[in-house]
Structures are given as structure tokens and as C-alpha cells.
Amino acid sequence: MEKSVFKTVAVVGASGAVGRIILELLEEREFPAETFRFLSSARSAGTDLVFKNQDYVFEELTKDSFKGVDLVIASTPDDTAAEFLPYAVEAGAKVIDESGYWRMHEEVALVVPEINPEAALNAKGIIASPNCSTTQMVLAMKPLYDISPIRRVIVSTYQATSGAGLVGTEDLIHSSQARLQGEEYDYKVFKQPIAFNAIPQIGSHKQDGYTSEEMKMVNETRKILGDPNIMINATCVRIPVWNCHSESITIETETPISPEQAREAFAAFPGIEVIDDLETGQYPMPYNSDGSDEVYVGRIRKDISHPNGLTFWCVSDNLRKGAATNAVQIAELLNKHYK
Amino acid sequence: MEKSVFKTVAVVGASGAVGRIILELLEEREFPAETFRFLSSARSAGTDLVFKNQDYVFEELTKDSFKGVDLVIASTPDDTAAEFLPYAVEAGAKVIDESGYWRMHEEVALVVPEINPEAALNAKGIIASPNCSTTQMVLAMKPLYDISPIRRVIVSTYQATSGAGLVGTEDLIHSSQARLQGEEYDYKVFKQPIAFNAIPQIGSHKQDGYTSEEMKMVNETRKILGDPNIMINATCVRIPVWNCHSESITIETETPISPEQAREAFAAFPGIEVIDDLETGQYPMPYNSDGSDEVYVGRIRKDISHPNGLTFWCVSDNLRKGAATNAVQIAELLNKHYK
Numbered sequence: 001m002e003k004s005v006f007k008t009v010a011v012v013g014a015s016g017a018v019g020r021i022i023l024e025l026l027e028e029r030e031f032p033a034e035t036f037r038f039l040s041s042a043r044s045a046g047t048d049l050v051f052k053n054q055d056y057v058f059e060e061l062t063k064d065s066f067k068g069v070d071l072v073i074a075s076t077p078d079d080t081a082a083e084f085l086p087y088a089v090e091a092g093a094k095v096i097d098e099s100g101y102w103r104m105h106e107e108v109a110l111v112v113p114e115i116n117p118e119a120a121l122n123a124k125g126i127i128a129s130p131n132c133s134t135t136q137m138v139l140a141m142k143p144l145y146d147i148s149p150i151r152r153v154i155v156s157t158y159q160a161t162s163g164a165g166l167v168g169t170e171d172l173i174h175s176s177q178a179r180l181q182g183e184e185y186d187y188k189v190f191k192q193p194i195a196f197n198a199i200p201q202i203g204s205h206k207q208d209g210y211t212s213e214e215m216k217m218v219n220e221t222r223k224i225l226g227d228p229n230i231m232i233n234a235t236c237v238r239i240p241v242w243n244c245h246s247e248s249i250t251i252e253t254e255t256p257i258s259p260e261q262a263r264e265a266f267a268a269f270p271g272i273e274v275i276d277d278l279e280t281g282q283y284p285m286p287y288n289s290d291g292s293d294e295v296y297v298g299r300i301r302k303d304i305s306h307p308n309g310l311t312f313w314c315v316s317d318n319l320r321k322g323a324a325t326n327a328v329q330i331a332e333l334l335n336k337h338y339k
Numbered sequence: 340m341e342k343s344v345f346k347t348v349a350v351v352g353a354s355g356a357v358g359r360i361i362l363e364l365l366e367e368r369e370f371p372a373e374t375f376r377f378l379s380s381a382r383s384a385g386t387d388l389v390f391k392n393q394d395y396v397f398e399e400l401t402k403d404s405f406k407g408v409d410l411v412i413a414s415t416p417d418d419t420a421a422e423f424l425p426y427a428v429e430a431g432a433k434v435i436d437e438s439g440y441w442r443m444h445e446e447v448a449l450v451v452p453e454i455n456p457e458a459a460l461n462a463k464g465i466i467a468s469p470n471c472s473t474t475q476m477v478l479a480m481k482p483l484y485d486i487s488p489i490r491r492v493i494v495s496t497y498q499a500t501s502g503a504g505l506v507g508t509e510d511l512i513h514s515s516q517a518r519l520q521g522e523e524y525d526y527k528v529f530k531q532p533i534a535f536n537a538i539p540q541i542g543s544h545k546q547d548g549y550t551s552e553e554m555k556m557v558n559e560t561r562k563i564l565g566d567p568n569i570m571i572n573a574t575c576v577r578i579p580v581w582n583c584h585s586e587s588i589t590i591e592t593e594t595p596i597s598p599e600q601a602r603e604a605f606a607a608f609p610g611i612e613v614i615d616d617l618e619t620g621q622y623p624m625p626y627n628s629d630g631s632d633e634v635y636v637g638r639i640r641k642d643i644s645h646p647n648g649l650t651f652w653c654v655s656d657n658l659r660k661g662a663a664t665n666a667v668q669i670a671e672l673l674n675k676h677y678k
Contacts (some may be wrong), residue, residue: 180519241579
């Protein structure tokens with residue numbers, strides 16, 4: 001096993017949709033540490049889990065949980081992250097946070113390792129992982145941005161129910177079954193029916209008619225690319241797909257980028273894979289992106305409505321690169337750097 | 340019953356997804372005619388149907404079918420429309436065509452009655468009804484265009500399986516059932532799985548990386564609005580919804596239109612209904628637009644990425660206003676005019 005600078009690693013929220021995958025990834029990718037600890041809400045505390053063929057018990061998350069912890073990877077609701085992660089920083093741990101709470105705080109680093117690893121390495125406190133819909137878009141933007149600064153983005157999303165947690169996916173499955181049988185279903189998470197429907201709202205109203213999810217795509221993208229001048233217009237839509245977000249993206253760059261240039265730049269960039277042959281029906285789709293750590297790009301073409309425009313389609317597993325994988329990659333980055 | 344200028348009306352392709360609704364509408368809206376005839380392929384010829392509580396038999400469509408016919412409403416595959424409709428024109432009938440074949444022919448009128456009724460009235464030959472994804476978008480564009488010319492449109496669609504015909508919807512239902520039960524399913528129409536998936540291709544590759552469906556949205560919109568200079572960039576995506584297309588639309592106008600102005604203009608325009616209150620979760624969705632003849636618009640907001648931009652969400656029943664309703668409205672327009 002690779003040597004770790006982190007003797008004790010604590011995973012917070014390991015029983016959630018993203019948390020479960022963080023555990024899988026730490027196992028699969030053999031993340032090195034002497035001790036792993038698993039922190040959860042009081043409700044789950046005391047229940048068992050198996051990690052790397054060893055038995056563990058969830059410990060209740062308190063403000064004293066982080067003594068002796070070197071690295072924290074947290075995937076919790078915003079209010080939990082707000083309340084407890086400052087104690088982890090105070091206890092001297094490196095903290096990687098999946099929640100939305102800390103991302104836009106000035107002193108917090110917002111990191112996609114392929115784009116701005118230096119932000120993670122220079123971070124004094126919390127290192128936040130972006131919102132799932134941001135991560136795949138900003139990763140796809142970066143190789144283009146490196147050719148010519150992106151001035152404007154118009155994005156419409158096709159987001160999976162897993163983004164609303166395990167219960168989101170249960171809602172989709174059970175409501176679809178009910179609908180096919182002509183039965184009623186009481187939704188647990190969704191306020192509008194998701195079975196065989198499209199809901200043009202994710203999150204709550206944030207500002208100027210845009211939702212919180214849409215404004216995350218605006219503000220987080222600017223912060224990660226370090227460019228407050230990129231103009232971004234997002235429309236976030238939930239569709240009846242249980243995992244993997246899709247995005248229809250149009251960008252305008254300072255100087256034109258041809259589809260061929262873009263295809264080459266995408267293909268050469270870490271974490272991105274190009275699937276792009278319309279003639280033979282080859283393009284990324286949710287059903288064949290599930291379980292993968294890549295961001296897939298296809299339908300790459302000149303935006304015929306603007307001389308400096310480029311349009312493409314982007315799909316990624318929102319629980320993996322959109323969340324768990326990105327967090328674990330940040331942990332690996334820190335481990336490699338401090339070793 | 341209202342008097343008709345059309346003594347004999349022939350409906351071609353009345354057993355298809357759109358054809359069935361054309362019959363419903365002719366009944367419901369009491370379209371006046373002395374004689375109705377129903378033409379079909381040789382395969383369906385001889386089978387019975389009931390219309391306005393009377394028994395009819397499908398007659399085989401041949402080049403001699405149109406003798407004595409005053410009005411033809413046709414909803415057929417492109418090749419059928421290409422082969423047979425010229426005989427209808429030759430026989431002196433007014434011809435309303437739902438297929439894609441004739442729309443862009445120079446001598447053919449392409450009509451949305453709320454937008455360009457004069458094109459239908461001046462038509463010498465075939466009057467075509469636009470593609471479903473075009474109709475709802477162009478109708479929503481018109482009241483804005485009347486305030487300030489639209490220079491650019493970026494649209495991403497969320498299209499229902501009913502657009503691929505009755506078998507398209509059967510594919511969705513059966514494949515969803517199979518997927519929920521962990522079984523395989525052999526698709527009849529879709530080349531890619533549609534159950535719990537999103538397919539970023541509708542139609543075949545047409546030009547420059549755009550599909551035929553996407554280029555229909557470009558070319559038909561320009562023709563209907565009579566403005567060849569509007570720049571349009573479309574991404575057409577099939578999602579697992581059985582009826583009603585949704586569209587995420589961003590426009591740029593010559594001078595800015597405020598969301599308030601847009602909301603008023605939409606609300607005042609025939610055929611459009613505004614459902615727009617994000618705070619209380621009010622916006623158009625496929626599940627509550629099914630069976631309606633309106634084009635619903637919501638999520639109306641300033642495009643925060645462009646000073647002259649406006650963004651909105653638009654849903655309509657693609658079998659009705661997107662097809663059958665528009666065709667019957669054209670027939671009603673002609674009847675009213677020539678009376």
C-alpha cells in the first residue's frame with residue numbers, strides 16, 4: 001500500500017447516495033491510511049458497516065469527533081457541514097466537503113483537480129467539491145478555455161433523480177411503477193411528479209427568476225476558472241433518469257474554436273472522453289455513463305447561430321465525477337503533494 | 340351546424356398518432372362538411388371506423404382518390420405525402436399536410452394560423468403544418484418578435500416519445516416496464532434505449548453536425564416568420580416522457596424585452612398561456628399539458644448572460660398544437676375565409 005500522509009481519515013455521511021460511493025472509491029483506489037473512521041448522524045450511529053473487509057461501526061458526529069483526524073471527507077446536508085466542519089478545521093484536519101454550504105465562501109477553495117489543483121494545495125481551511133451539474137460542465141469548458149477564453153455559456157441540463165439522494169431515485173422507480181399500473185404515488189422528495197415528466201426547477205428560487213441550482217452553475221464555474229467575467233445562463237431541469245446528468249452546452253469564445261480543435265482538446269484533457277459520431281449514433285447518454293468516472297462529450301459542432309460559438313452535449317455520472325470521485329481525487333491530490 | 344365551403348373532406352392517415360386526434364378534433368369542434376372520407380394505406384383499407392357516430396370504412400389511398408374532394412387533411416409519412424398530395428392539388432382540393440416533405444418547398448405555404456394566416460389564404464397549392472418542435476417555439480417567439488425582432492435563438496428540447504408515433508410510446512411504456520423488472524426489451528422504433536435515458540438525436544444527420552429535427556427548427560422558423568436572418572441553434576433530445584414536448588429557449592432581440600413585457604405579450608397572444616411562478620412551483624410541465632391545445636410558457640426571466648437576452652421554458656402537446664390542432668385550425672381558417 002502507498003504511504004499516506006494522513007494517518008486517520010474520517011468519512012462523514014457515508015451512508016448517503018454519494019457517501020456510499022466515496023467508500024467504494026476509497027476501497028477500489030486503495031486510498032492509504034492507518035485508520036478509517038465513519039461519522040454519521042445520531043440516527044445512524046451504532047449501525048455496522050464493512051469497509052475493506054473489516055467491520056466498522058458508525059460513530060455519532062459531534063464537535064469533538066475530529067480529534068486526531070488528519071483528513072475529513074464529508075458528504076452531508078448543508079446545515080450539517082455548516083455546523084460541524086469548522087470543528088474539523090480547528091482540530092487541524094484537511095477537510096474536503098461535498099455539501100453546497102461552504103463552496104462560495106471566500107476563504108474556501110473550490111476544486112476540480114484537473115482544473116485548479118493549486119487551490120486545493122494552497123487551501124488553509126475547507127476544500128469544497130463543486131455541485132454535480134457544475135463539475136462536468138466546468139471540466140468540459142476548461143480545455144476550450146485554454147484555447148480561447150470563454151465569454152458566455154448557455155446551458156440546459158437534463159438531471160437525474162439520484163441528485164436528490166437515494167430517496168430521489170426510489171421516488172422515480174416507485175412512481176414509474178405506479179404510473180405504469182395506473183396507480184397513485186405519494187412522492188417523498190419531489191414536489192412535482194417525476195415519472196414520465198420533466199420538472200424545470202431544481203432547488204429553490206435564488207435570484208432574478210433563477211433557481212439555486214442554476215446560480216450554482218454560474219457562481220461556482222466563475223470561481224473554479226478564476227474568471228468572474230464569464231456570463232452564464234443556466235436552465236436546470238429534472239428528467240426521469242435515475243443516474244447521470246446530461247447537459248446541452250453552447251459557449252462563445254474570444255476567438256472561434258473549430259469543432260475539430262475542440263474534439264482534439266477534449267480528447268487530450270484528463271478526465272474527459274469524446275464519444276462523437278452522429279452518423280453511427282455515437283454520443284454520450286446517461287444509460288451508458290453510469291458507474292464511470294469520466295466526463296463524456298459528444299455532439300460537438302459549430303454553433304451555427306454565432307461566429308464564435310461552439311455547441312456540445314456532455315454526460316457524467318453525477319454521483320461519481322459530479323461528487324464522490326471528485327472528492328476522492330482531491331484527497332489523492334493532497335496525499336501525493338504532502339508525501 | 341356551421342355551413343362549410345368544403346362539401347367533401349378527405350382525411351389521409353387517420354389511424355396514426357396524429358390522425359386519430361385530427362378525427363377527434365373534427366368531431367369536437369364540429370367541422371362542417373357534407374361528406375367525410377378516410378383514406379389509408381392498402382394495409383388498413385377496408386377496416387372500419389366510427390366518426391360522428393357513423394360507420395365508415397378506410398378507403399385505399401390512390402392517385403385517383405381525390406376526385407370531388409374539396410379539402411384534404413393529411414398526416415402520413417414523408418414518402419406518402421410526396422407521392423400522393425400533388426394528385427390532390429391537381430384535383431383542385433385545398434391540401435393541408437402534416438408531413439415534413441413539402442414544408443420547405445418554395446411554392447408551399449408553411450402555416451401557424453396565429454402567426455401567418457395570410458400564407459394559408461394565398462396558397463396556390465399545398466399548405467404545410469410545421470414540425471411539432473417548431474410550432475410551439477415559433478408561436479412563443481411571435482409575440483416577442485412583434486415587440487423587437489429576434490436576432491438569435493438557442494433552444495434545447497426535451498421531446499416526448501409520441502413524436503415517434505404510436506409505436507414510439509409503446510416502446511417507452513414496454514421498455515420502462517422491462518427495465519423496472521430487470522428484463523431486456525427489443526425496441527421497435529428507437530435505436531437507443533429510451534427507458535430512463537436521454538437520447539441526444541432526433542432524426543438523421545442533416546448538415547454540419549446537426550440533425551434533421553434540429554434543422555427543421557432552424558429553417559421552418561425562418562420561413563414562418565418570414566425572416567431568413569434569424570440565427571437559430573437547436574439541440575433536440577428525446578426524453579422518457581410519452582407526450583408533450585418541452586423546450587428551454589433563449590432569445591436575443593434587437594432591443595431588450597423585459598420579463599414583465601414578455602409575460603404580458605405572451606398572455607395577450609392567442610394560443611399561448613402563461614404559467615409562471617417559481618416561488619410556488621408553477622411552470623408548464625408535460626404531465627399537465629397533455630390533451631391541451633395551448634402552448635404553455637413559464638420560467639420567463641432575463642437572460643443574465645446577455646443584455647438583450649430573454650430565457651423561458653415552453654411546453655405543448657406535440658400531437659395537438661404541434662400537429663393535429665394546427666392542421667384543423669388551418670382548415671377552420673380556410674373555411675371561415677372562403678365562406
